[in-house]
Amino acid sequence: MIRKFVGRETELAILEEEWNKDGGRLIILYGRRRIGKTRLVSEFIREKKGILYFADDTAPQIQLRRLQDAIAGFFADPLLPSLELTNWDQLFTYLAGKSLPERRYLVIDEFTYLIKNDPSILSALQKAWDNALAKSNWCIILSGSMLGLITDTALSYTSPLYGRRTRDMLLGALRFSDARKLLPTFSFKDALKVHLTIGGIPEYLLKAGDYNDYATFVEREFFNRYGYFYREPYFLLSQEFRELKTYQAILNAIAIGNTSAGTISQFCGMDARHLYPYLEAMIRLGFIEKELPLLGSKRQGLYRIKDSVFDFWYNFINIRRQEIETENYSADTIDMNPYFGKQFEVFVRNEFARTFLPGYSIGRWWYRGEEVDLVAVRENDGSIVIGECKWGNLTEQKARLVLSRLIQKAELIRHEQYPNERFLLIGGGIEGKDRLREEGFLVYDLEDIEAMC
Structure with a gap:
């Protein structure tokens, strides 16, 4: 069954723009596994003509x-299959x-398998591009999931393709407004979870859409040794790295709250100087990210797991694998609210707050043990919004207490560059939110998020 295709309007528009330009087009489309590269390309080439080839991890000659047979089939050339070609040139x-005479496509899906098994394909493609393909009607799309390999060999300045590609696209995750369309039977809160x-x-x-709640x-696909996600992070890491134990130790350290380079290195029992290459490698591939406070000192960044599946897995699955293997564990026994609270903050900063704070730079702030979940600034009118996120429900009394503490924290953040100051509270459910809004506070809960997403 073909599942519903949602989102990706911007990406499809970029691909169409490339298609409609003159001359050859060489597009490198890359992103982590399961991100939807193949489906995006399939939607793009619908009703277009060309060659779609799916590479796999096998010998170069195979x-x-x-690919020789696929090209021969497209051109209906009975001679090409009989030729004994020995190289990509x-x-x-x-x-x-x-x-x-007209625009046609050549899509090579999982191009990184070809690079991995025979890097000479890059030089061969470069020569053909320089000699003829750059002025042709070919639209060539090279898609890859092995992020380290494609950035090092196809995108770097040392690559034979450097300066030849007409577009490179790093495909990211769907925003929640699109993602929830793939979960039609879930309640809004469950879809957000x-x-x-x-x-x-x-x-x-x-x-997830195979379930109703x-x-x-989670019980069947995470806390189950036969679940889809039970070994997924390990598989993804093994595709990119060799020193798995070191990378796993770092991810485990961050998941349990060691977010500075010093505490991570101490947890892993390694010199901080030796830690940074591992951190940089995972940042480059999108597994973790380094956060800096929006205002204040930029010297000391903190690390967080950026990939949600990794964060959830290292918080809840990795430390319980023995119990799960023996079928002696249930997700019902775990309090996941602290995790959801942490991830809810990230969701608010990265997605929801941008719907009602257009033109603002949004981040968070911390200094000497104090922190604020959200700080947003807008330079053109000197505006600043200081906010707190609470995953649970708040009575009006509790909401006022949170806002009061937030106003006190603002004394540490205030900057003469931003005289127009407002305070924000976002929670799962907030009693008396209309009264708080009348007093000038920005107040939103899940009901508002559902209406705006």
């Missing part, structure tokens, strides 16, 4: 023969020699 020379657990990864969302989904 790949060469398979010969195949791309053939392709470059074929005149196209799914998003906070697995992020906007289309294939993950489709798996969050609790059943």
